[in-house]
Amino acid sequence: MDLRDRILDVARRLTLEHGTIPSLNAVAEASGVSKGGLMHHFPSRAALVDGLARRALDEIDLAMREAAADGRAAAAWLGLSVPRGDDLDLFRAMAVAHRALEGPESGVLADAAAAIARWERLIADEVGDPVRARIIRLVGDGLAGNALAGLDDSVADVDLATLLDHLGVADRRP
Structure with a gap:
């Protein structure tokens, strides 16, 4: 290391x-x-926050690529959209800090937008429909937003298989 x-x-x-x-x-x-x-x-502290955020993007990118190779991009996206335990605490702290520290030189938000578009394409390739892929991505965004804001504690207990079924996606987890 x-x-x-x-x-x-x-x-x-x-x-x-x-x-x-x-x-x-x-x-x-x-x-x-x-x-x-x-x-x-x-x-700077802002550069440290960017480093943590970019590392998180890299980890999610790897998970999404691996899942897509197994035909599980939609399931992976929704699973990753409900951070738990340490990940939830870290994401909450990073969200607050990033908003406070973000400067004009930071490109992490543009990198995040590009990554999200990439992940949505992986989902679209799997489900064969860009509109359904967008809906799945937005459901994941909503799950993540609720979890990060602490608005709905039941988000942590979401039944991924049932959610995927309602979205018309097979859960292909091993």
Whole structure:
């Protein structure tokens, strides 16, 4: 694991422990690197938030590509749309921090939009209908939004198989 990944791991852990994105000093200390070493990779707290967000996008991208290869893109999207446990806590902290820290130099929102379009295409390839793919994607967005905002605790208990059935998609999970 390279230093950048180690720093992101520590920042993620500290975010989960404290419920907020940590200061650069806290990340440097917990990572065992100098602040200059940290700032080489993440020159600001906003850059650290972007790094965490880009890592999350990469993880979701990998999960979606693997699922699409198995004909499960729709099921994977809806499953990923209900973050649980540590992921839910991390996403909530990142959402708050990203809005507060986002600057004009940040391209993570554009990258997220491109990734979402890519994932929707994977779903469309699976279901054979771009409109149905959009509906599935938007249902996932709604599930995620409710989970992140804490508006509906029952979202965590969503029956994915039933939801997929109502959306006209077979659940092909192994």
